[in-house]
Amino acid sequence: MNFWDYLGSRHQQLLTDAFQHASAVFQCMVVATVIGVVIGVVAYRSEWAGSLATTTTSTILTIPSLAMIGLLIPIVGLGVAPTVIALTLYGLLPIVRNSIVGLRGVDPSLVDAAKGIGMSRTARLFRVELPLAWPPILTGIRVATQMLMGIAAIAAYASGPGLGNEIFRGIASLGSKNALNQVLAGTLGIIVLALLFDAAYVLIGRLTIPRGIRV
C-alpha cells in the first residue's frame, strides 16, 4: 500500500485526529494566553517578580515533555487531563516572557504622558501599555503554538487525543507494512496544522495590531 492509498483508506480517522489535535492545541493556547498575560501584567513592574516568572516558566520548559506527561499521569490519570495541563504549562513560557518584555519595552515617556494627561492605572494598562505590547505578545503566542503542535503529539503516550496516536501506532508496529505510512501521516498532519495556525496568526495580527504601530 503506498502512502496515498493509505491516506485514502484512513482519511476519516486522520481527520478526526487532526481535528482533535488542533482543538487541544487551540484550547490550551487560549488558557495559556490568558494566564500568561495576567502573569506578565502582574510581574512586569517588579524586578524580582519578573525574573521569578521567567525563570519558573523556563524551568518548566527544560523538563522533557514525555517526562512531564509521565509525571502527571500518576497525579491526574490518563487521557485529556495530563495533555491539557502539560500543553498549557509549556505554552506559558513564551507568552509570559514576551508579555513582560513587551510591557517593559513600552517607551517610558509614553507612560509618563499617559499618567500626565490623567489616565488611571487601569486605563493606562488597557489603552496604552497592552496595545503597545501586543505585537511581541502575539509573537509569543505564535511561538508557543508552534511548540505545542509538536508537544501535543507526545500526548498520545498518555492516551491523549490527536495525531500523536498515529505516530505512536506506527512506531509501535515498526516493520509492519503500514508503520512508515502512519508515522508519515501523523508528522505531515502536524506540519500542515502548524502552517494553518501560522496563517491564522498572520490574519489575527492584521486585525488586532493597530495600524499606527504595524511594521
Next chain:
Amino acid sequence: MSETTTTTNGASTGAAGAADGTGAGAATGATIELENLTKRYPGSPNPAVDEVNMEIKAGELVIFVGPSGCGKSTTLKMINRLIEPTSGRIRIGGEDVTDMDPVKLRRKVGYAIQSSGLFPHMTVAQNIALVPKMVGWSKSRIKSRVEEMLDLVGLDPGEFRGRYPRQLSGGQQQRVGVARALAADPPVLLMDEPFGAVDPITRDHLQDELIRLQHELHKTIVFVTHDFDEAIKLGDRIAVLRERSHIAQFDTPEAILTNPADDFVSGFVGAGAALKRLNLTRVRDVEVRDYPTVTVDDPLQDIFNKLRSGNTNEILLLDKRGRPYKWLRRGDLMRARGSLARAGTLVHDTVTRDATLRDALEAVLTDNAGRVAVTGRRGAYEGVVDMETLMNSVHELLEADRLDAVEHQHELQEQRAEHTHREQEGADATGEERA
C-alpha cells in the same frame, strides 16, 4: 511689570483674544502657588528640589530655565504630582491640590512633553480626544473639539485627523501634543522642553505659534527649557534655577537681561545680553520712517524729478500692488537708459511690524546700504527702518531697562528694610506676608 508682556508677545490686543478661537466659556488661567516645595529622591543625600516658593499669576507664561539636572522637570512634575512632593504645598487657583486625587488633578492640568508623547497606536483625533473622553464629554462635542484644536495649532483637520503619529513630522507631532494637552480646556498647561527635539527653524515656528495661542487663550503656562533664548522669547517671567531648584532670579526677561541678580544668572544669560534684548522689542515699537517712493506705473520723468529733488540719493520703487520692489539710485537711471527693467537693486529682505528688532538688524546688516523696508498687510510698503534708528532705539531701551532695574532694586531694598524694621520691633506676628 506685566505690561512688558504685550511687548514680548508682539501684538497689543490685550484681553481681546479671550473671546475668539475657543468658543464660549474657555477657561483662562489659574494661579499656581508653590510653598516650600521639596523633593527628596530615595537614596540621595540632597533633595533634588529644595524648599521652592513661587507664585505664578493667572494667565502668565513662566519659564523654568537652568542647567541640566537642576531640578526643573522635578519641580514641574510636582505641580501635576507626576512626582509626589516630599513636603510642601501646591495650590492651583487657590485650591490646595497637594492631597487631591492625582488622576483628577491631572485632567485639569494640561501636560506636553518633549518628543510629543503621542500614542503611536492612536490616530491624531483619538489622541486629542483622550482627555475630553475621560472627563465624559459627549461624542459630538468631542468631535467638534478635535477639529477646533487642530485648527488652533495650525493643522488642517481634514488632512490630519485620521493620521497616525508616525505619519507626521516632528513639528506636527509637537503641535498635536499641544492640542492634546489643551483639549479639555485646562486652566493650567505644563510643558517640559516641548520643543527640545525639533530643528531650530521648526522650533522657531512652534514658539511663534505658542505665543499666538497664548494670546488667544490666556492659560497659565509653566514651560521648562534649558535654552535661554527660548526663555526670553516666550516668557512673561523667567525663573532662573540653580542646583536643587533654588531660584537664582525670577523676573521679566528684560530685567534678567539688563540686571542679572548674580554671576550665576549672568553666566546663564551668556554673552550678548544687549543683542538678546533686541529679541524683546518689535519693529512696531520703534520709529518707522517714511521714505520717498515711486511705483512702476509712474512715468520715468516723474521718477527722475523725485530722485533729483529728494534729499536722499535713493528711492524705493514699488510694484503694482504697492510692495517694495527695487532700490533706485540716481546713477542707476542714467545707466538704465530709459528702462526700469534693468535699473536698481532688487529688494531682498523686508520685515513686518511684528518682527523683532533682531530680525530687523539682521536685515539691515546684510543690506549694503543699511536699511530695510517695513511691510504691512499683503506685503505692502509701510516705511523703512535704518541703522541709525535701530542704534538709537537700542540705546534708549537699554537705558530705560537700567533705570527700571535700579528702581526695582530700590523697591526691594526698601521692602526688605521695612521688613527688618518690623521684625526688630517684634511686630511681625503674621510672618505670612510672602504666602
